[in-house]
Amino acid sequence: MNNLDLRETDNKIDEIKQIIHEKYPESDVSQIDKAYQLAVTAHGDQKRRSGEPYIIHPVEVAYILAQYKMDMETVIAALLHDVIEDTKYTYDDLVAEFNEGIAYMVESISKITRLNYQSKEESQAEYIRKMVLSMSNDIRIIIIKLVDRLHNMRTLEYMTTAKQREKSRETLDIYAPIANRLGIQSIKAELEDLAFQYLQPETYAALKEQVARKREKNQNYINETVKLISDKLKDSKITAKVYGREKNLMSIYRKMKKTDSTFDEIYDYYAIRIITENVSDCYSILGDVHMTWNVIPNRMKDYINVPKANGYQSLHTTVVGPNGTPLEIQIRTQEMHETNEFGVAAHWKYKEGRVSTKQKDKKFDEEISWLRQLIDWSNNFDSASEFLETMKMDFFNEEVYVYTPNGEVIELPNGSCPIDFAYRIHTDVGNSCIGAKVNDKIVPLNYTLQLGDIVTILTSKTARGPSRDWLNIVKSNHAKTKIKQFFKRAERQENIDRGREILDTEIRKLGSSYRELLKQQNLEKLAYSFNYQNLDDFYLNIGVSTLNTGTILKKLQLLFPEIFKKEDEELILTNPSKRKKTDILVSGIDNIQTHLAQCCKPIPGDNIIGVTTKANGISIHRSDCPNIKNIHNKDKLVDVKWNDTNYNKYQVGLYIETFTRQGSLLEILKPFYDLNIPIISSSSKTVNDNDIFTVDCEVKNLELLQQLVKEIYKVPEVLKVNRI
Numbered sequence: 001m002n003n004l005d006l007r008e009t010d011n012k013i014d015e016i017k018q019i020i021h022e023k024y025p026e027s028d029v030s031q032i033d034k035a036y037q038l039a040v041t042a043h044g045d046q047k048r049r050s051g052e053p054y055i056i057h058p059v060e061v062a063y064i065l066a067q068y069k070m071d072m073e074t075v076i077a078a079l080l081h082d083v084i085e086d087t088k089y090t091y092d093d094l095v096a097e098f099n100e101g102i103a104y105m106v107e108s109i110s111k112i113t114r115l116n117y118q119s120k121e122e123s124q125a126e127y128i129r130k131m132v133l134s135m136s137n138d139i140r141i142i143i144i145k146l147v148d149r150l151h152n153m154r155t156l157e158y159m160t161t162a163k164q165r166e167k168s169r170e171t172l173d174i175y176a177p178i179a180n181r182l183g184i185q186s187i188k189a190e191l192e193d194l195a196f197q198y199l200q201p202e203t204y205a206a207l208k209e210q211v212a213r214k215r216e217k218n219q220n221y222i223n224e225t226v227k228l229i230s231d232k233l234k235d236s237k238i239t240a241k242v243y244g245r246e247k248n249l250m251s252i253y254r255k256m257k258k259t260d261s262t263f264d265e266i267y268d269y270y271a272i273r274i275i276t277e278n279v280s281d282c283y284s285i286l287g288d289v290h291m292t293w294n295v296i297p298n299r300m301k302d303y304i305n306v307p308k309a310n311g312y313q314s315l316h317t318t319v320v321g322p323n324g325t326p327l328e329i330q331i332r333t334q335e336m337h338e339t340n341e342f343g344v345a346a347h348w349k350y351k352e353g354r355v356s357t358k359q360k361d362k363k364f365d366e367e368i369s370w371l372r373q374l375i376d377w378s379n380n381f382d383s384a385s386e387f388l389e390t391m392k393m394d395f396f397n398e399e400v401y402v403y404t405p406n407g408e409v410i411e412l413p414n415g416s417c418p419i420d421f422a423y424r425i426h427t428d429v430g431n432s433c434i435g436a437k438v439n440d441k442i443v444p445l446n447y448t449l450q451l452g453d454i455v456t457i458l459t460s461k462t463a464r465g466p467s468r469d470w471l472n473i474v475k476s477n478h479a480k481t482k483i484k485q486f487f488k489r490a491e492r493q494e495n496i497d498r499g500r501e502i503l504d505t506e507i508r509k510l511g512s513s514y515r516e517l518l519k520q521q522n523l524e525k526l527a528y529s530f531n532y533q534n535l536d537d538f539y540l541n542i543g544v545s546t547l548n549t550g551t552i553l554k555k556l557q558l559l560f561p562e563i564f565k566k567e568d569e570e571l572i573l574t575n576p577s578k579r580k581k582t583d584i585l586v587s588g589i590d591n592i593q594t595h596l597a598q599c600c601k602p603i604p605g606d607n608i609i610g611v612t613t614k615a616n617g618i619s620i621h622r623s624d625c626p627n628i629k630n631i632h633n634k635d636k637l638v639d640v641k642w643n644d645t646n647y648n649k650y651q652v653g654l655y656i657e658t659f660t661r662q663g664s665l666l667e668i669l670k671p672f673y674d675l676n677i678p679i680i681s682s683s684s685k686t687v688n689d690n691d692i693f694t695v696d697c698e699v700k701n702l703e704l705l706q707q708l709v710k711e712i713y714k715v716p717e718v719l720k721v722n723r724i
């Protein structure tokens with residue numbers, strides 16, 4: 001690189017030092033030289049696509065930031081912003097040469113650069129999440145990144161068409177909205193129009209041409225109107241600057257799209273701006289304007305009293321202008337104007353001295369409260385696409401500003417209702433919302449919130465959650481998502497509960513000694529074996545029948561062979577059908593197959609009777625079983641009796657009715673445990689204020705069962721205990 005190449009950048013560096021010295025006299029501007037030299041050495045012979053030395057880019061970025069009156073650290077970080085990414089210099093080098101704050105900014109910018117923005121929603125959301133996080137650590141990082149992008153967009157012509165489109169898309173999706181949110185209108189407008197130019201070259205050119213033609217045609221009218229207002233203000237002895245301003249092309253185009261209008265129908269593409277010295281002058285001017293022309297109703301907006309969330313302040317009104325068409329007039333102070341144009345960047349202008357990474361004053365913190373909200377949201381959405389959609393809809397669109405009763409400003413999409421407001425305050429407030437007051441009057445939930453409304457949400461602890469109708473009323477994507485989540489979760493919980501019950505019942509059916517399978521760790525092992533990360537997801541899939549119990553039982557045998565092996569042995573010992581000979585004696589017949597009837601489930605001690613069947617040998621019933629009374633052919637009946645040496649367990653069902661009282665179930669179950677009677681399954685329901693429990697358990701004989709029933713009756717709430 002020869003010296004000639006650097007003459008231009010050398011001059012820019014001198015200018016930067018000049019600006020910084022004037023604004024921050026205590027800054028040691030030799031640090032700027034040092035950063036410049038390091039960047040020149042580091043980038044060496046690197047060239048931009050245009051063929052120019054690479055160093056032109058960081059110097060240009062630093063120069064724009066100096067013009068924004070950003071502090072010296074920001075300018076230095078800008079000079080070094082591509083050094084970690086593109087050269088051999090490291091974070092530690094920059095800490096050693098400068099300080100941690102500067103090194104941190106440069107490294108964060110490199111991290112954002114490395115993220116690959118793609119059209120896939122997942123990575124877009126991740127990209128935004130990372131940017132937002134870095135912003136919250138030091139807002140200067142994002143300001144450098146915005147200006148970096150601005151300079152790259154200005155020099156995009158050297159890139160391939162594909163690259164131009166990709167960068168433009170990204171600029172429109174992410175950078176322009178962030179500039180808007182930070183209140184940096186000047187950067188937002190330029191970024192938008194540059195991206196517009198590359199994405200829709202023909203539309204852009206045509207609109208640009210239309211605007212130019214109209215400007216020429218209206219030139220005299222505009223000049224006259226400006227002069228008319230200036231003279232009036234002079235008469236009122238108010239000092240003010242009056243001029244015309246045009247919307248940027250992208251804004252005009254967006255408005256045409258949104259209102260389905262032609263360019264000629266967009267009357268506010270152009271407005272008169274009046275910049276004065278203090279707030280009271282703003283209102284006096286507003287009065288003058290309203291005296292001079294007819295006001296178009298409902299167009300007046302007082303953003304001085306209720307600033308936008310990005311800090312924007314101004315009075316807007318629309319009048320019928322001198323030529324009979326609507327004319328928007330914007331009135332503000334010089335300080336407001338700078339904040340409106342430069343947003344957070346303007347903040348540095350009113351700050352004396354340095355701004356350190358950690359030192360953030362309260363006002364500034366309030367200014368970027370939306371940032372914290374965004375971070376909060378980014379962690380609270382189920383999917384990246386939900387987050388992205390909400391952010392695009394709710395954060396980067398036109399908004400209405402309302403107050404909480406405490407005076408906190410809440411920003412919502414235009415057309416929002418109190419439910420949107422409730423969900424913005426907190427999801428729980430939304431879910432328990434039963435009504436709303438606006439400016440102390442009860443309003444319906446579909447009331448459209450107006451600028452400056454003070455909104456109070458009425459909630460109830462017993463509210464059953466949102467109504468599905470709300471989905472048609474709310475405007476913000478945030479509220480919509482939260483309401484949908486509520487229903488999704490409620491449904492999910494139902495399915496989880498159902499799944500858990502199904503599995504529980506299946507395992508209990510296996511018998512008491514399989515109960516070990518129901519231990520938390522065994523169930524978790526089972527869930528993992530089906531690739532579920534947690535039990536809830538596992539139960540959910542059982543609940544919605546994506547997993548069937550047959551598959552699960554097979555898996556259980558594979559996973560817990562020891563339990564099944566032990567059980568198989570016990571089964572031979574205890575299964576009544578296999579041990580029938582020991583338990584039941586059939587008079588006069590030896591070695592005959594018997595089984596216990598399922599209708600009455602006899603247990604040792606019950607009076608029993610046998611019924612011969614065609615296929616299954618003898619079926620054993622209780623003598624009082626209704627099915628026996630219905631047998632007319634008495635020849636089928638056989639005398640049977642219990643063998644004394646029984647050691648099997650028999651299933652029996654109990655019906656228990658109680659007065660409803662919390663905790664009574666525990667007391668009812670206690671005798672089962674005390675008597676060591678295993679419960680196989682249980683269920684409960686409430687009928688006419690009474691609780692009805694059905695319990696399947698295993699007992700050895702009637703004596704034990706009678707003892708159990710006696711114990712259950714001791715619980716005061718128990719009304720009735722029946723054998724099923």
Ligand code: MN
Pocket residue numbers: 057081082148
């Ligand atoms: Mn760069």
